[in-house]
Amino acid sequence: MEGYLMPALLLALHILQLFNHINPCTATGKTNTQYIKRSCSVTIYPRLCYHSLSIYAGKIKTDPKILAHTALNVTLAATQESSVIMRRLSEIHGLKPIETAAVLDCMEEIGDAIDELQQSLDELGHVVRGSNFWFQMSDIQTWVSAALTDEDTCMDGFEEHHLRGRVEAVVRRYTVNVAHLTSNALALINSYASSKAALP
Template structure:
């Protein structure tokens, strides 16, 4: 009886030791993977013009991005699209507030809303095309994507330039500029990561 109890106790202890080691190993592997993913994003963002914004906007998606340059570029584009749509909505609401700005500034706002709308369309096209990239059409598709994102960046710059020298409320002008500048920075970073993805493919055998 005592021998059976001793055997059962040893078996139980061995089970717990195995379970603990397995859990510990799983946690360690998960931690290492997470650190690797974060480091990958940090390294990739260091090549952008606005690395801090790049890292802070993308690091929260590290578990989805892992170390995949295509997913990294796609995530950056989606973040940029979301910010651009939000800015467009804000500007449309402001344009409808009667008496908020003089006639000349209101015209600049209307022009800006139009080109930001173009930017939204171009970013959407880029995201869709990135999802259809194949080895057989890689360079043609990537060239289209780079062209569209570059066009979106130009549209955003055009919007910002349109307010230069316009007489309008300083707070309104500052608010618009802050949102447009942020969208420009997001777009610039996304373009850098797209170019990085393309160059990685070029370097592959």
């Protein structure tokens, strides 16, 4: 019996060591995702925020600047995708001229939003704590707010002419998604700025 007991004890110790080795990583991963969930609670669309950012938890960890930067990156990518979709829509044969015009107007607004989001990303990458911090953050907040306004304006052409149908539905779906992502990114940027203000 004793001959069997020693290998069993060694095996149990080996398994215990494995669990001790794995647990810190698992705990860290859980801490990172919980941080994102908690941070997303300040946004208007917390579920979208968590869903779009939790896959980057390992990169974000618990860093508010990286969180804001990642949110902007995700928003920019979605906005660029929307621009591609709208370009394809504008080239569909059989569209009414008024529908084509509305899509092209929307594309212009989305193009402006892309430029503003890119400027925000570039500036956030150069932000450092110091005398220029609030000036830089103010610029970033202004650009992201302007992008949000452009996205909201995108649907004006459709609404002005009471256009309904598949084209309008696709444009609305993509526009609403990027507007919600932009709103969330702005909230996380504001939260990052606030976290710096709280430091001595």
